[in-house]
Amino acid sequence: MLSQLNWDDVETPLIICCWLMCIVMAKIIFHKSKIGHYIPESSLLISLGLVVGYILDHLYTWDMFLHPDLFFLYLLPPIALEAGYFLPFRMFFKNIGTILLYAVVGTCLNILLISGILYLFSHFFQDSIPYIDLLLFSTLISAVDPVAVLSVFEEIHVNQLLYINVFGESLLNDAVVIVLYHSLAHMATIEKIEGKHINEAVLSFATVASGGVIIGLLFVIFTAFATKLSAKIQVVQPLICLLLPYCCYLTCESVHMSGIIGIVTCGLMMKPYLDGNLSEKTKTTTKVFMKTMSNTCEAIVFLVLGLSIFSKSHIWDFVFATVTVVACVLVRFIVVIPLTYIANSKRVKRIALVDQAIIAYGGLRGAICYGLVQTLDQEVILAKDMMITTTVVVIVFTVFIQGSTIAPLVKLLRVKIEEEKPQLISTHVLNGFSDDVMAGIEAIIGRRGGNYYRRRLSDFNHNVLEPNLMLRPTSRGSRLVERVCEINAEESRKRLLENF
Structure with missing residues (x-):
């Protein structure tokens, strides 16, 4: 009958479409109004999720959370691919030493110092948490997400040196954190940790990271060759540019290598070859689709994060949350300034003190933290619910407070702006x-x-x-x-x- 509704047949796709339209409308309102000058877009999406979560909390009894498989298999790859593809190639490799210093050494120091501070205050927490669990939590909470900071940088046109160091460090930091997290997650299942287990973890880190790079480079060759062969069938070329890097990510994960390092390597290194194989229209289509996919996936994560604030499984520990927030902000300054001093001793063009302050202050937390904390094994990490709650608190604090104040701080410190130079041959x-x-x-x-x-x-x-x-x-x-x-x-x- 015409009057009969087939709601069950269309329920899931219709709900997904409604959520996506909510995101689209929120973005339109955000960019049309003056509010975008004061708070980052991620803050708006979390707020939208908060409002919807409040309504749903009074209508339904079920919890809304981000499933780890949804995040790591479907939402993370487009975000990582877009970041790698649009990374300024020449500037990245000119500053690769400093970026690696921040991303590898800096991340390890962040993890050790945050876990040490948490361990010192562990007697004041509601539950007793083993040090290995605190180390695992410190690892996932060290993943930075500078989307809000980079959008401010692009609007103000800060100097290229500051931009590339923040961009490059955040990209490699996420990869390092994910690899370390999986190594420590395995160690958390061991009753008595010995020296050989630490050596195995270090060897595993090196193997997983280098394996991701090698697989990524192989898929660069596959992607370049496939786009060359399909030159007369341009309609399939954008699909090749998206599917093969995604296959790279899945291949890395299937052989226990770093998927995020693989897809970032693929995205970064394939771009010069695509420029010689794609027409201008195809290149534009590929770029726009990458941006759209990445932006949508990140928006979904922040929206669900806002919804999850009303989860009934939250365990609030005021001391644990407060110490974590303070440690995340403080330790980043403690780590960035000495590492920059070391980097400057080898650099011709030095990083200014005000730039160091912005790099340290721009350590916002986001999607990676929230995705990783959801993968914790409740049977192994007994304080999982408390860690999820604290992760949400840290993300909300850094996105709302630090994200909203980064633009005034850049202007207050008079950070060097990139001068618009005439284009000369x-x-x-x-x-x-x-x-x-x-x-x-x-x-x-x-x-x-x-x-x-x-x-x-x-x-x-x-x-x-x-x-x-x-x-x-x-x-x-x-x-x-x-x-x-x-x-x-x-x-x-x-x-x-x-x-x-």
Whole structure:
């Protein structure tokens, strides 16, 4: 009958569509109103989840939470792929030493110091928590999510050095945290931890991380070759650019390697090859779809996080939550400043003190923390519910308080802004010229440094990889011609706008 409703058949997809439309409407309102100048977008989504959660809490008895499989298999890969693909390639590798110092050494120090502070105050907690459990919790709570900070950076146009260090550190930090978390989660099941178990954990970390990089590089080759073969079937190319990195993530996870390192490596390294295989329209389609997928997945996480605040399984421990929040903020400053001092001793262009303060203050927590804490085994980690509650408190505090005050702080400290320089051909030429000069100087003095190996890798890429993996292999000359065309097009556009 026409009047009969088939609600059961369409219930799930219709509810999903309604949730997504709520996110879309919230984003439209956020960007249309002045509220976006004062609070980050993630704060709005958590608030929306809070309101909806309050309503549902009075209508239903069931709990809303983020299932770990949903997060790690479906929501995290698009976020990681987009971050890797849009990472500024040249700036990232120029600052790779400093970024690794923050992401690897800094993360390990954060974990040790936070766990030490929690252990010192453990006598004041409601329940007795073993040190290994505190270490595991300190690991997951050390994952930073600077989406709100980076959006402020883009709006204000902070200097590139600050931007790339915050972006790169957060990206690799998430990968390091996830790998360490899985190693420590295994150690938490061991009754008596000995030296051999620690050695196994360190070896496991190195194996899982390097395995993720290798698999990621293999899928870069697959993706580049597939887009080259499908040059005449452009409609499938965006699908290839999304599916193969996702297959990379799943492959890594299936062989117990780091999926996030694999997909970030794939996204970062495949971009130069895609530029030679995709048309301009296809590149635009791929970029927009990546951005849309990533933004939607992150929005879902923050929305569910807001909903979960009304969960009936929460165990509130005021002391544990307060100590954790203070430790997260304080330890980040304690770690960033000495590590920057070490980095500056080896750098030509040093990181200013005000930039260090912003890097430390920008350690917001987000999706990774919330996803990891949900995977804790309740039978092994007895304080899981209390840790989930505290994680939500830390995320809400950092997103609302630190995220909302980062823009005024940047202006107050007068952080150096990236000056808008005129687009000159000479600038583009000299970027490569300086690398060649440094490589030549190293060859003359008989020293093989970073510039020498960069030159060798560039030659290998140009002579071996690009001819086989790219439909239109690029050279420095072709890139220069492309740059000239871009500058001419931009100048013509400006002249037309001035005339009209």
